[in-house]
Amino acid sequence: SSQARRARRHVRSLTGDFPEVDEKGEPKWPKGDEKVWKDAMRGVHTELPDITRSIVGHVQTSLARAPYNLDDFGAYQAAALSVRDNLIVNWNSTQLAFSRKAPKRAYYLSLEFLMGRTLSNAMLNLGVQPTYGEALTNLGFSLEDVIVQERDAALGNGGLGRLAACYLDSSSTQELPVWGYGLRYKYGIFKQLINNEDGSQLEAPDPWLEYQNPWELPRLDVVYDVRFYGTAQRYTDGSGRAVWSGGQEVLAAAYDVMIPGYGTKNTNNLRLWESKPKRGFDLQSFNAGDYERAVETSTSAAAITSVLYPNDHTSFGKELRLKQQYFWTAASLADMMRRFKNLEKPISEFAEYNAIQLNDTHPTLAIVELMRILVDEEEVAWDAAWEIVTNTFFFTNHTVLPEALEKWSVPLVEHLLPRHMQIIYDIVGPLNMLFLQSVEKKYPGDTKKLARMSLVEEGFPKQIRMANLAVIGSRKVNGVAELHSELVKSQIFPDFVDFYGPSKFGNVTNGITPRRWLDQCNPGLSDLITNTLKLPKDVWLKDLFKLEGLIQHVDNPLFQRRWAAVKRQNKERLALFVERLLGVKVDTDAMFDIQIKRLHEYKRQTLNILGVIHRYLALKKMTPAERKKVQKKVVFFAGKAAPGYYIAKLTIRLIVNVARIINKDPDTNAYLSLFFLPDYSVSLAEVLIPASDISQHISTAGTEASGTSNMKFCLNGGLLVGTVDGANIEIAEEVGEDNVFFFGHLTPDVEGLRYQHVYHPIPVEEKSPALALVLDTVSSGAFGDESVYEPLLNTVRHGDFYILTDDFDSYIRALEMVDEAYADRTEWVKKSIRTTAKMGKFSSDRCIQDYAQEYWNVESIKVD
């Protein structure tokens, strides 16, 4: 085997090749003159002249431009390429160090990574932002203008994808050997436009790779074959093995995205797969004149990774989506297996070297795929393979919404992945020694329980329940906030809790990276905190509990003034942004009230806009003198609706049209205005969040698993108005209930209320006259064509699944309390300081350490 290694020494280049060592264990220089190499090698550039030369060099060569025709975008490209070079140097050292040390690794499998922009984040993490700023200034550019040239990497829908991005940041910062695995969608989440005519959402493709992506590294030598369709032929030896052959073969090609840690050389890897045809062009068909046929194979292969499904919290069962899931898990597992095999350890130790986190059920096929590899290819016995699998995987559930629980039709899986269908049947069926038989043994005769726990749901067609499969195949299962993790146990998997015992089920409350969500998006606040705590910023940014040190300054008037001034500046930055975007002036003396998140009935943007209308009607009724006493307020909305989500799109249309009316109403528009900012994105969030006085997190109790934007607002000193749901609860626990504006019914009430709505409905007019008035105003055509909104209003009037009628009055009262509290500005600033000070728990560093220690059992390795 040392011979095998020698043979591999000069061989091209999957990540993780490392030098031969001599007798003393010192690395031998592989080829050429060591001194020549070392003299010519570069490290990370941190000095101004090096950085300037590097930027200018990229202008001249990579961009082939001259100073004469360099614009901000060109300057961005050159700066990005220059920073990229530094990232690669660290990335290389990190991968080499991990290969040498061969630690247990963790892999984060996520169909979504909502990365946002990279340039600023990378410069901050490398500690070179000021020097790059200086270099750019000297060259005639401004850092801010350059930074905003970057297009967001928007490979995600919302919270789940952004969480994955924060976790990667924390894993590098915590120096943990963690890789992400995802798909390199050619088109990320759609670009949202607002129809000028009727205010409705329009969707345009997001060709984010159009101008090349400096943050990825195509690894042309890392490719795997992935099979679809074909036939699976079982061995007749009772081993459970089979041969899968025929069908379509597609190539998975790796693109690596460098994930720099903050204040460390450690730079983890996010590997994204692109699908490619295996055999390029079909020349025979082409020559035979059948051009369509000639490109067909090539098209259908490339199609797999061409677009991100734009649905959040819903599952549709489309074949292409299943192809994406299998393509991604198969390529990722093949890659992990290759890396593991380089260690030359027995296959039985696989789980000692690999932990795989399943981000929701999307990658659940990985469980089946690993079984396939172990049983069919590695010839591991079935039970031993199942032992390895169930020690390798960990599963995070992200929602209790039934429409989000993935199910795949059995005929579809059978057709696309015949071998995997066999394995699934074996897991639940006769060959399965470990699961169903033992269930049977434990609960003899409880056929209902067996049916509930089964992987296959009866029906036409039968369906595979991916969540059950994920639970069965994983070592641990967790939810993403305390309440949610309880609901996971009590609502979704009670039978499994019964069967496995509660210790298989845990909680890791979500978190956010304070680097992006404070230092980067709110430099003013970051500076103020550093100066106040008298700690270098890399200390508190890596140990966010240090923020508690702010508490002792809460009564210091100078500090309060500075705190308020930072908020004011951020509001002015937002106002400028809105002015540039929409051409309207925003009053920064007003309270900024923000709700930004995916449009979804359960998130209840509808409640918010109905509340706005209520406020508008109240203002209209007042005399000018009365109005003068009202708290001025600007309400911001942003968020995308899934293109097929009719009700959510109607809500957007209502918001936009309400804004058009009230913003131009001279009676009221000094006191209330409203903006829907199109195309919500990470970068937009970075402008909005630091500018909020209050933000809204008003999901029906028991529906929002955690939420993370709530944490971001609080970290930036914005207060919350919210329901007792998700992480709002834990935020309140930290900051104290008096610093949060809670309202609405609690989770245990909801089921009863829904029952009542259906079986003993009470008219809105009775339940909430205020709400009824608002609904009637919309129905009267005050905001345009009345008939348009009826389907939306009817969801409130009839059935009211999300209990708006029950919560409306309490909501309005909560907003009144907000107004009152805001009137005492000093007290408000103190609330704001206390809120930020208590956000230590919500650093994603804490989360990733939870996973590392309680789940994956991986350890930090500092790269030097």
Added chain:
Amino acid sequence: SSQARRARRHVRSLTGDFPEVDEKGEPKWPKGDEKVWKDAMRGVHTELPDITRSIVGHVQTSLARAPYNLDDFGAYQAAALSVRDNLIVNWNSTQLAFSRKAPKRAYYLSLEFLMGRTLSNAMLNLGVQPTYGEALTNLGFSLEDVIVQERDAALGNGGLGRLAACYLDSSSTQELPVWGYGLRYKYGIFKQLINNEDGSQLEAPDPWLEYQNPWELPRLDVVYDVRFYGTAQRYTDGSGRAVWSGGQEVLAAAYDVMIPGYGTKNTNNLRLWESKPKRGFDLQSFNAGDYERAVETSTSAAAITSVLYPNDHTSFGKELRLKQQYFWTAASLADMMRRFKNLEKPISEFAEYNAIQLNDTHPTLAIVELMRILVDEEEVAWDAAWEIVTNTFFFTNHTVLPEALEKWSVPLVEHLLPRHMQIIYDIVGPLNMLFLQSVEKKYPGDTKKLARMSLVEEGFPKQIRMANLAVIGSRKVNGVAELHSELVKSQIFPDFVDFYGPSKFGNVTNGITPRRWLDQCNPGLSDLITNTLKLPKDVWLKDLFKLEGLIQHVDNPLFQRRWAAVKRQNKERLALFVERLLGVKVDTDAMFDIQIKRLHEYKRQTLNILGVIHRYLALKKMTPAERKKVQKKVVFFAGKAAPGYYIAKLTIRLIVNVARIINKDPDTNAYLSLFFLPDYSVSLAEVLIPASDISQHISTAGTEASGTSNMKFCLNGGLLVGTVDGANIEIAEEVGEDNVFFFGHLTPDVEGLRYQHVYHPIPVEEKSPALALVLDTVSSGAFGDESVYEPLLNTVRHGDFYILTDDFDSYIRALEMVDEAYADRTEWVKKSIRTTAKMGKFSSDRCIQDYAQEYWNVESIKVD
């Protein structure tokens, strides 16, 4: 307009932006600190430490590799990227200088550019090859091993495409402002494989861009819309104008390939267009679940440039090919027009600033497209527009083969390009003031003549004759060798010669670049020549007539020995290559006889293989003692057949199977062996050509327009056996008939012989018993399944369009004369020296100067 320029100053960046000037005409520094910029800017690296650092830097960053996992391919990539940086620096200076000086420019429109490898050529042209060699050695690599890692850029079929590549090299070397325009095919000419079973040709796609292409520069900011289909609505004002709208719009995106001149900073541009969908992904269809529809548009747009048509000298009339032609000419003209408009000259001066060379009829639509732009968009009056057009274009005809003369069906053009069809009708029809009416005036009543000269050929469907259109729309027309240019006048366009007078028709005999085809591929000979001439090599490489200086050394025995030694080394290099490729030893004492070119009946590889069989049969009949007196010979073939060209593919199969038999015949294989080297390419030519003793250029007289490989062999001191055809004639004029082995019937005989074959056939047995015996041997199954070859043999036995039966005996006699001449080795070496010495005329520098001076009227501009 100085204000317009100011407004443009900081605007992104089409090639050719240039600095504002102050009152004194000095360029103003555009932005930032001039000193900071200038200190950080780099020039071409020529020193070892810079070059080493640059290579190592690319290893670390661009490749993200360490010395530990760097193989030859990685070293190639790093060296290539490093050289690329230098090319870009010069390319940038060149484009800037041309923009400033605003000279008349020439554009070479070619559907094919057969570039081959670039690394070595670029290093030689930059004069840095030795230093790069040293750097690579220090880093543990060898330059030769690194160079051969590069994949050929094979965007061409053969001679026409390689000629285009040589012309670009010469245009840069001659410091002429010339750009090439072509298509960036995703798949170049297919890769040729030989079926192990039956010896037939197999075709595989050539995914040449798979590992990224360091020699191109994506110019993401240079894109144009190209329209297809739709409707054309004429104005009713009699202006001839129309509006073309609707249909499909596709994007043309530019990729620039840097073309370095030899020993000059001048680096011209080859701009290749890639087709892209205009609107990316159709999200609506995607969400509606219609995935197929969603990708359809995107696929059909990308398809346009996805593959090079693999046919040489044939035209098929496929819609996709027409789309390629229009896409390419439309994008190229839009680009030229934009560049011209930057000059702010009146449109009437277009032809004073632009000359466009049409490489064969493929870009003929450019004539119509320029009319469309001028008339419809620039609102130039029809006659004035036609005046501009006919002063702008120049047309090179490349063949007299009727199957190669392009015709496009009128319904197809009408459908795809409705506006262009109108314009074509206007050129020939009622609106045309300049052409048909004047023809009518000149030859009143000669309707036959009118029909022959018409652009539209009657029939079902009607067809547009692109060659006629090219002649009518061009200022001058030329052929590519003296004989061919005569045939162009007498056979193809006699009516047009009559009409326009002979001065519209000229000749530019093809040429080749001595940089690639001597200095690069034959460094031994290059060194010997430099030492012998006592001239720096950049002198004779730029003035190839200097080679005549070798004549005075022809009788010097030491020089003769050195000359022979170089040839011997090149033969050994080829032998090593063959041994590595096929695992067979090649006897370098034998005469090397080479025929390498596209497989085509007119090129008569069949004659050659039948001659080989004849030699084999003769050897078989001999006693061992007799055989010992025979000249030992190794015959090499290489070349691709169009995938649909049945007879040509049979010839390959015959060659391969004859080789299998005779190479293992112990009676004869010491005296005669035969190799078919698969996948002929520029790089393979570079190994074969310097190793030839004799090469074969044996086309039926009057069929090969010029040939260029004949020149390459002669430049490398190989002698020719050939017919009195194409450039063979001019080669013989230069080197003297006694240094060329001519055979066969002359061009004027051919028509009569063909007539005879059809109307008074003489059996082969009578005409050439030797040939009859060879044919019968093949028919007898001596080289495998007899029935397979019958269709091929029948082309000789019946009809014999290419007059093999007439030329066979004379061919065999010529080969005998070659044997005799080769027996006197000293005399042979002298012939070889004299041949090389007389190749001055065939430098493509001479050709490009011919075009520049006699056709385009463009002048050299040295960039400093």
